[in-house]
Amino acid sequence: MTHHIGVVEDDANIQDIVKAYLEKExxxxxxxxxxxxxxxxxETRQxxxxxxxxxxxxxxxxxxxKKIRQESDVPIIIISAKDEEIDKILGLELGGDDYLTKPFSPRELVARVKRVLKRTSHEESGHTPxxxxxxxxLLIHESDRRIFWQGEEKDITTKEFDMLLLLxxxxxxxxxxxELLTNIWGEDYFGSDRAVDDLVKRIRKKLHGIPLETVWGYGYRLRQDEESL
Known part of the structure; x- marks a missing residue:
């Protein structure tokens, strides 16, 4: 399957380089x-x-x-000349799946594109529908990447799904x-662990009452009663 990637970049030189490297792959x-x-x-060819x-x-x-995330969880890699921590967090909170700061290596971008597509591709999941x-x-349809909470399907982003599936x-x-940062964002993510806290907040807001507990000073767990195990 050949994946179609939309590249949105107003710097003509960067746009040409990114396009050439990705087409080569x-x-x-x-x-x-x-x-x-x-x-x-x-709206015409997603x-x-x-x-x-x-x-x-x-x-x-x-x-x-933000507009895309209102309609779809299609993977988004954000690239930017801004390197402030708050910009990375904002980009990920709005639904970005990864973040690269300019200047970046085109080969690094290609590697991240492949990794994100592999993680989100149904064909490579190895599961049946x-x-x-x-x-x-909580009910998770793994290969379809769908989440149901208390019988109702919920719209979630790629990273929200990945965290719920892991837990x-x-x-x-x-x-x-x-460990959550490594599992969900990848080993080469160097941002703050605040990204994890923000992701948990969004999940709790969408799945009201989910037993996603804070382990103070440590991290998070999804509580499951013994009779449900």
Whole structure:
């Protein structure tokens, strides 16, 4: 399967380099220099992934990411010249799956694109559509990447799904924040562990009453009663 990737970057030189490297790896690329053009593409031919610059003319990357997340959990890799911690956290909180700071290695971008697609691809999951994991009132359809809470399907992002799946596979186990960062964001993520706290807040807001507990000074666990094990 050839993945279609939308590249949104207003720097022509960077856009050409990113496009060339990704096409060399066999991806189909549609490159644009504005979020408005990207939105038109989304409404006509939805890409399998976005590589999204933040500083864009007109609608910026944050606003575009927010609009996409209202409709889909399609993977988004954010690239930006801004290196402040708050910008990384904001990008991830709005639903970005990864974050690269300019200047970056095109090979590093290619590696991250492949890793995110591998993590989110149904074809490579190795599961059948009937694979299900239940933890109390939480039901996870693994291969379909769908979440049901108390019988109602919930719209979630890629990272919200990944955290719920990890915790549900190991109920009652306390995970330190550092391990959650490694498992969900990857070993090369160098941001603050506040990203974990923000992710947990979003999950709790969407799945009201979920027994996702804070282990003070350590991390988090998904509590599961003994009779449900």
């Amino acid at each position: 066999g991806f189909t690329i549609t490159a644009m220099d504005s979020a408005e053009d990207a939105w038109e593409l989304w 890409p399998d992934m976005w590589v999204l610059d933040i500083m864009l003319p007109g609608m910026d990357g944050y606003e575009f990411c 009937d694979d299900r994991l239940k933890s109390g009132d 549900a596979r190991h109920p009652n186990r306390a995970y330190p924040r550092e």
